[in-house]
Amino acid sequence: MKKLSGIKTVICDIDDTLYPSTEFASIARKNAIQSMLEAGLDAGAGRAYAALSAIVAKYSSNYPHHLDRLCEKFGCLGDKKIIAAGIKGYHDTKLTIQPFPDVPRTLLELRLRGYKLCVASEGFAIKQWEKLIRLRLHHFFGQVFVSEELGMSKSKKFYVHIAGKLGNAGNCLMAGDRLEKDIIPAKAAGMRTALLLASQNGRDIELNKPSSKYIDLRLRTFSDLLKYL
Amino acid sequence: MKKLSGIKTVICDIDDTLYPSTEFASIARKNAIQSMLEAGLDAGAGRAYAALSAIVAKYSSNYPHHLDRLCEKFGCLGDKKIIAAGIKGYHDTKLTIQPFPDVPRTLLELRLRGYKLCVASEGFAIKQWEKLIRLRLHHFFGQVFVSEELGMSKSKKFYVHIAGKLGNAGNCLMAGDRLEKDIIPAKAAGMRTALLLASQNGRDIELNKPSSKYIDLRLRTFSDLLKYL
Numbered sequence: 001m002k003k004l005s006g007i008k009t010v011i012c013d014i015d016d017t018l019y020p021s022t023e024f025a026s027i028a029r030k031n032a033i034q035s036m037l038e039a040g041l042d043a044g045a046g047r048a049y050a051a052l053s054a055i056v057a058k059y060s061s062n063y064p065h066h067l068d069r070l071c072e073k074f075g076c077l078g079d080k081k082i083i084a085a086g087i088k089g090y091h092d093t094k095l096t097i098q099p100f101p102d103v104p105r106t107l108l109e110l111r112l113r114g115y116k117l118c119v120a121s122e123g124f125a126i127k128q129w130e131k132l133i134r135l136r137l138h139h140f141f142g143q144v145f146v147s148e149e150l151g152m153s154k155s156k157k158f159y160v161h162i163a164g165k166l167g168n169a170g171n172c173l174m175a176g177d178r179l180e181k182d183i184i185p186a187k188a189a190g191m192r193t194a195l196l197l198a199s200q201n202g203r204d205i206e207l208n209k210p211s212s213k214y215i216d217l218r219l220r221t222f223s224d225l226l227k228y229l
Numbered sequence: 230m231k232k233l234s235g236i237k238t239v240i241c242d243i244d245d246t247l248y249p250s251t252e253f254a255s256i257a258r259k260n261a262i263q264s265m266l267e268a269g270l271d272a273g274a275g276r277a278y279a280a281l282s283a284i285v286a287k288y289s290s291n292y293p294h295h296l297d298r299l300c301e302k303f304g305c306l307g308d309k310k311i312i313a314a315g316i317k318g319y320h321d322t323k324l325t326i327q328p329f330p331d332v333p334r335t336l337l338e339l340r341l342r343g344y345k346l347c348v349a350s351e352g353f354a355i356k357q358w359e360k361l362i363r364l365r366l367h368h369f370f371g372q373v374f375v376s377e378e379l380g381m382s383k384s385k386k387f388y389v390h391i392a393g394k395l396g397n398a399g400n401c402l403m404a405g406d407r408l409e410k411d412i413i414p415a416k417a418a419g420m421r422t423a424l425l426l427a428s429q430n431g432r433d434i435e436l437n438k439p440s441s442k443y444i445d446l447r448l449r450t451f452s453d454l455l456k457y458l
Contacts, residue, residue, distance in 0.1 A: 104368055105368045108340070111341060136365040139334045140337070
């Protein structure tokens with residue numbers, strides 16, 4: 001297995017890279033619906049979950065009124081008790097948030113081998129920091145770059161900016177699960193890239209097609225980094 | 230501030246060293262009693278808490294029937310519903326367990342400076358490991374020595390045995406909160422010692438009296454280790 005030379009900094013995405021965010025969101029939404037049903041939402045659990053999933057897809061995950069739209073659909077718009085129950089069900093689930101099993105020991109080992117670690121993440125700064133802290137991974141990272149704070153989403157410009165802060169794009173390895181967000185623009189900015197395959201189930205990525213030229217490493221799981229560094 | 234030379238391994242106690250176990254136990258017992266009252270225990274909260282504290286003191290913290298004795302005192306011996314409520318209240322509190330705030334970053338920094346880290350703890354192996362895992366500190370420690378597994382409590386012999394496993398007592402620093410368990414026997418085995426003062430409130434330790442000769446470092450808080458190493 002060929003080692004990657006010259007890397008000094010490993011930059012990590014958070015969602016579906018450090019922890020299974022897709023799975024977490026699914027569980028949290030189910031728990032929100034359970035609480036809302038218990039509080040009086042008049043719907044079947046399956047239909048309510050499907051409706052909530054459709055609402056999230058339509059309005060994006062950071063839209064703040066998913067549950068209002070859900071109540072609207074089932075004839076209880078404005079019922080604060082049901083909304084509050086949903087919020088409680090969702091937020092209680094955060095207590096169960098866990099990193100991918102190999103992530104904590106891999107981050108520690110990378111630090112011990114002398115690599116700097118950073119985060120590059122799309123979203124709201126407070127929300128992304130809350131995840132790092134709940135995962136108890138925050139101490140590993142020297143710098144955390146979040147799109148909201150930088151005022152730009154994950155584009156080539158975003159990664160050029162980060163590379164400027166870290167010194168040299170050629171010494172950076174960007175690790176993430178999204179070809180369009182983590183791999184292609186990071187490579188365009190001169191970084192090396194590692195694509196997490198663990199989260200690719202059902203995602204329509206043609207890994208052996210033209211996108212191949214953007215991917216330096218394919219990681220079956222996060223700890224595979226240790227084989228290449 | 231004089232640095233300690235020749236230390237290669239830092240050995241840590243768990244309870245009241247890595248996390249505030251006394252405070253945790255107090256909160257967990259209060260939550261156990263709240264649950265038992267809710268389930269029908271016929272007692273005042275204050276009296277029930279005082280009774281439970283007395284039972285723990287009398288039978289030791291590892292005695293498995295504290296709640297049976299508590300029910301006995303308040304006339305509901307054998308009431309499984311009340312016992313179960315108490316167990317639930319106690320165990321749910323474990324979800325809130327947190328390290329002392331400076332512990333995770335201090336352990337990481339010690340590892341980055343090249344020190345080996347170990348644990349030396351008195352108690353049952355499974356219970357002590359559960360604490361390390363819940364605290365998410367388990368990856369920092371190369372070896373974990375628990376009295377149950379070694380078949381001896383924290384005596385000079387216990388520390389001599391550990392030093393044998395680690396190489397040389399003179400390269401070891403034992404950090405803990407208990408003079409009798411962590412400091413005096415470790416020193417007798419040839420280790421250097423660091424006493425945590427944060428947990429000494431109300432404990433009758435004459436720090437400037439004869440015991441002084443056993444204490445190499447007095448730590449106001451765990452991160453003070455970084456000043457001496």
